[in-house]
Amino acid sequence: MHYPVHIGGATALGLQGYAHYLSLGDKSTVWLYGAKIPNWLEKLPLNADLRTRNVSLFSDPELGVDDARRNPDETASTLPWDWKLVMSSPERAVFEALDELPDQESFHTLDMTFESLTTLRPRTLSALLSSCKKIKVKRLFFVFADRHDHAWRKRLDPKDFDLGSGDRALVKGGKIHPRYRIMVPDEFARKERGHGA
Template sequence: MTLEKYGLLKQVLTHARPGQPLTAAWLAEQGVSAQLAYHYVQAGWLVRLGHGWFLRAGDEPVLLLSLEALPGNFHIGGKTALAWHGYQHNLAHRPDTELFAQGPFRLPEWMQAHFPLTVRKRHLFDDHAQGVALWRDMASLRVAEPERAVLEMLWGVPQHQTLEEATHLVESLFGLRATLMQPLLESCRSIKAVRLFLNLAKQASLPIMEELDRTRIRAGSATPYVRRHATGTIRT
């Protein structure tokens, strides 16, 4: 490898954080062609994670940096987002990281091998971006706010989420904002999630129940909502 090529690699890696997967597109933006990336792999400076994905030799991929580098229209949601915001019920259990995707979306095989991830492809809201924000200092990783995340979590009851744990999680959500919860409840396409939230929040005496205008929220008929599934039955 020439000194010029080595100098370029050294310069490129100063812009990469430890554990950050490097996409072929990102490398190209830094002046590293596909042919040059191949030479870096052959020289042992980079390792190939998968097609179009590389990592600095000696590093292990970091979950947050891997998700930030992942292309596609998705966000972290459901119980994972609640946990990231500090709401966790069972700390001993490490569930999969839940990604909610809009449109075509596929996880790279190497990422599935390194991290426990689950992709949910459901259009639960009229506005896909409502209640979703950038995560802290990350440039592109988006995470559902607690108000949206709780509805995504309740949508998964009982197929992906037990009603017991969902109840405990809702009981901890005393800081929900009506200015965001109201429009989300109005636009949520899952009547089950809406009704579960209203009932569980009422049982938990969450302060937000005094601020919501329930006349504008679609909650289905007045008859009980019953859903049977192999993992259990819910009635609300």
């Protein structure tokens, strides 16, 4: 129907094989992102809980969206009627999922997801970090990236990106991360080996 909508966040990560846990229960959650999502979409009787978000997280709303409509040769999920499923790349999807902390996503689930993100592309991550408008998301990205210290982390220098100034409160009863100055659960504020130390 030509609406500029894509699947993102935890849904895109799961569809691309990065989900650590299977969802239990009758309904799964599907995260949809777009500038103009029709109001009737959330009212459809579906066996999934649709959560919609705008694309304002990035200054370039198309960055990191693997759009098979523009790149027909790309390998994307193909639906039975030959429409391509438009979704966030794993790099973009992780930023979208981090934006949902702590209300819609859990630190533990994202920690387990980050553990499997060994093949992210540093250039794409760098472009997304530069385009990301939320200090909270960029700081959280580095908290998790330092914690897991994958090979791509060595190619990203936090000093190259605007991480803002001052402390940021995120969770009640947490601790301020010693390097990235954002309040996170205690286990995420401990000094880690690698880049976060």
